[in-house]
Amino acid sequence: MPAAAGPTPFIAVLDTMNLPELEDRAKARILILRETPHEHLSRFHPHHCPWTRILIANPADHWVPQMPDGTSQGLVSVGWIYRNTEMPAPPARRRALLLIATGGGGTAQTSAEIYDRIGTLLSQLRAACPVPFDAVQAIGPRAKAFGQVSGIDGTIDPGGNLNQHFMTADAVISTAGYNSVLELATTSTPAHLIAIPRSIDNQNDRVAHWAPHLSPNGTIHPTNGLWLAKVLQHRLRRPPVILGPSGEDQAAQAILATG
Template structure:
């Protein structure tokens, strides 16, 4: 490794959100500086990211999270860590960048570098949306805007995807045990309300273990093209992960968002903010309102205007990273 090597360190066990974000930033870096040496270090195979997208990295290394920092311990390049607590990061010699996704205030201190500071903290949203008190993390805390791959409105050439339920965010058994009963009740009540058959297609990721909703008629793996499935869908029902919500926002597809509990990710707050913009946000105490919205959307399908997300956050993140070379 040399001073022009950029190492992205991201967890792949909790879903593809971290991998999606660093891959998007890596592509922005490659567009700005083609000669860079880019490597990805992660603790699980980057399933769910398309092979042609992963080609942006010169190499991909799989290591347990406890050993990831050892790989770059003597590196003189730049280390970019995506919202990950990384044992031993303080011993790495390179410049250190933290991408800090929206995080509860009482958890921010867990990302401190023992005895030191990050050279830069990048916040992947507009300043007006969320800015942490990052003074204990770095002297340079910069908002980038949303980091997202823009998808666009449905095209005449798109094969219609129908009604899609995306449960990738429910990859763990504990989360599925909370999420699936809500979804099955929602689908059953909607079927009862409409009184006519409709087809439900469930998109599951590689970490879902093949677990199928009782109310799903079909199951498929969208691979790295979930955003294109979102664009082609008549309607999407999905958990409220950072990437899923933003990728849906750039389409014209109506969506019903459901929160799932996460240790760092306040999906309930995201549903309250984005639900009305994209279609509807599910609230446990307002189940019937979600059935009403879903039934009306299925009976009388409509599209919506894409959300304008502002400046390209990946391009801005790339600029701020390159500034450290």
């Protein structure tokens, strides 16, 4: 996510990679970088002049990229950038609620693959869980074109409040996007993560890192979603992950300081 800042009161933040015009701007240019496979870091190398600053959206002890020479004038790790979900425990329900969050990115092909995997897991869960539960899929505007996961009981459009739905669910199956994982981590909701195959966003490593933290003690095989049957049966919770202060303020200060 590049951010361009200058002495005039103008800041542009763009979530795209196709920004050749930034090479010619006589302004401070900042790249906000999330975990990226090493073999793709060269794609962020500017052709003419280095980034004024690269902001790393995680703590320094989690991941610091080895950028090619000449990429930036400096790197700053700002910590996790997230919304903290502070809500009461899930409401009392006769049936447990499994929320399925399939994300809004990806392509029709990757979405079809993810939907198939979740549909298979959901079928296995219904067979393994001794109590009935409701499976509801959160579908935003960008994902509506991809249809629905097979076997669900209903859908919701969470708008900008998916984090609140995470907290009030009894369990979650979610793709491993940066924002979704961090917002899940701040809740006490058990969650099973599924990686979307992408070249830039390293969701496989994100699943490997976060899966053990998002399952309650006493459940086994956090990468195998069948442990959710025990969670749904007993309405198990887990301690929220302590992420430290959100890096949004530090990131904003770093952007403004380059003007």
